Amino acid sequence: ANKCNGKEDTFNQEYPACPEHAFLGSGRPVFDNAKLLTLKETLPSPLARYECLISSRQWIASEHGRLTVWEEPKPSGAYIISADVAEGLKDGDFSVADVIDHRTGKQVAQWHGHLDADAFALVLIALGMRYNYAWIAPERNNHGLMVVTVLVNENYPQIYSEMIPEPPGKPRKRFRWVTSNATRPLIIDNLIKEVREDSHGINSPMTIEEMMSFKIQDNGRMEADPNRNDDRVISYAIGKHLRQVLPLPSTWRTNQMANRLRGRNKGRAKQPNPKGWT
16 A cells, blocks of 8 residues: 555556566556456366377377367367467477367367477368368468468368459459558457457466567567567467458358368379469
């Protein structure tokens, strides 16, 4: 009351009881950190963890697996997989993939780790197949182009794309999500709104921790504090935004795509897709 003028946020910053409390009042947080801290204490425990056998695209249970699952795929479920792609260096940023239930908006699984971009693309394919051939929306920034190249060459049936106008010619298809100075505030503002309205669907405590250190920096850019990561924040924000714009696939369409993909890949080597894209 005397040293902090009765302000709880100032008290938590100056006399934190735990590391999370220190972030409540420091800097210019993008999200409501007091609400995030309360939310973190109520999150459910994961059901399982898995590791991907990339060569066979199979998932095996593993105590330290890089895929954390809160809900297993439902037979009639529809899902979106958003991804933030990193370089794959051991001490660099992490690659992240979030699986979001298309109908409910809940975070049902999250992959997090270091992996080369081409191998990460194969993990995304295995994850997409596991979750009923989900939409996959990798971020274009950094090494996302390699990820999309693999997805296209492997004939994955549902890759997020946009039609880009190029007058006076015809529009062209651009695969992947592009995070730019124009789209970054769009996806972050949507996530801020969902946290405020309790429609965020977050299950990962690590996503919450990254959101708590996600600040408006002195240069005006919204990003993680120095020496901290925001890969999970960006991945999840992309998925939550795209949930609003991607169409829900019917069960029939999902089954048709799955059968087509199995038939296309059976008994032959993969060939580069001849169709043009950027």
